Amino acid sequence: MGMNTTVWEVNGMGLRLLAKHKLDQEQRLEDWVANDPSLIGLDVLVIGRQVRTTFGGRIDLLGIDQEGDLALIELKRDKTPRDIIAQVLDYASFVDNLGHEDIDLIATKYLGKTFAGEFQERFDIPLPENINGRHQMVIVAAELDDATERIAQYLADRHSISINVVFFNVFEHEGKELVARSWLMDPEVVEEKSEPRKRAPWTGLWYVNLGIEHGRSWPDRLKYGFISAGGGDIYSDKLKKLKQGDRLLAYIKGVGYVGYGEVTQERILAGEFTPEGESVPLTGLHLDAPIPADQTMDGTEEYVVGVRWINTFARPDAKTFTGVFANQNIVCKLRDPATISFLRKEFGINDLEEDQK
Secondary structure: OOOOOOOEEEEOOEEEEOEEEOOOOHHHHHHHHHHOHHHHOOOOEEEEEEEEOOOOOEEEEEEEOOOOOEEEEEEOOOOOHHHHHHHHHHHHHHHHOOOHHHHHHHHHHHHOOOHHHHHHHHHOOOOOOOOOOOEEEEEEEOOOOHHHHHHHHHHHHHHOOOEEEEEEEEEEEOOEEEEEEEEOOOHHHHHHHHOOOOOOOOOOEEEEEOOHHHOOOHHHHHHHOEEEEOOOHHHHHHHHHOOOOOEEEEEEOOOEEEEEEEEEEEEEEHHHOOOOOOOOOHHHOOOOOOOOOOOOOOOOOOEEEEEEEEEEOOHHHOEOOOOOOOOOOOEEEOOOHHHHHHHHHHHOOOOHHHHOO
């Protein structure tokens, strides 16, 4: 069955169905996504728009993430449902063959600035030496037929191809347009299945960026046993990756790794998290960097994951070396062999089974 988003307004004790409207200008949707790719759940720098391929096609949007991997974003527009799948795969064959110089030319033309400089400014890390090691495809549509959805799911599920569909529907409410977004498949699951086998195996350790540069305090997190993120779903949703019993290594941007711990509480609103040994929620405790108790639930609220710290260091004693793994991700799998070897020694990390004793 084709994806269908329905929205109701709570009206007293009942519900009122909101009327669905057709997006009158898909150009608007392309503009929205070009200006803010987080609308479709992507943390990318857009480096090209209407990118001309060598066979006469035009890719609606081309982006790059902080790992140097490309994202091909294509709007369905007036294409027939099955044509969009064929087209996006055709475009992917073009993207797959783009080298560093090709991508630099596309990006510099679109950005009007140096590619490396814009990448550094966007992600606060240098442009990786090797880019376009993998790519993903995202189709943006209001609706697709059942057969097209089945094809996309087949490619992702059985062939581990990173392809997904994000649906946007427009609803009318009190004279205003409301936009709803939904995914055909869970993006995290698609990403997991499509990870290339050539990547270093995952040891089970998670990398966590503490976000101290955004006014958060490491002593707060150390004293009360937590990590947190806020400022938008694109950031706080990453905390959902962490499950009870997972092991993580906490990093302070530009400083180094300061903590190794175990997840004790999965993602929860900061105002609903009560640290171990305390009788009031986190927002009611004295913090170096207070978290407001009356958060507005507008999407920017702070979320928390509880952590039992196993080994920690003060900020001046943070552990690092030239080339240590670090990036802007709030949470990601730690795979870099040199970083893992270094941190195992510095934090005394043995087999995870031994740490649980």
